[in-house]
Amino acid sequence: MPAKKQIEKAEEVASALGEDISEKFKDALTSANDWKDTAQSYIKDHPATALAGAFLLGVLIAKVARHA
DSSP states (O other): OOHHHHHHHHHHHHHHHHHHHHHHHHHHHHHHHHHHHHHHHHHHHOHHHHHHHHHHHHHHHHHHHHHO
């Protein structure tokens, strides 16, 4: 296979990979934004529960960090 064809093939593959990665990044960003919106809504609707959960998570992380 001539070098020119190999270069063209490599460019096609790189372009396709770039498009795929770009699409996956957009999907991941959309999912992250959806999760953030859901979390914000929950916190607004249940502030005491969210605060208690955050406190307990902090206690758990502190215990794990202390024993590590």
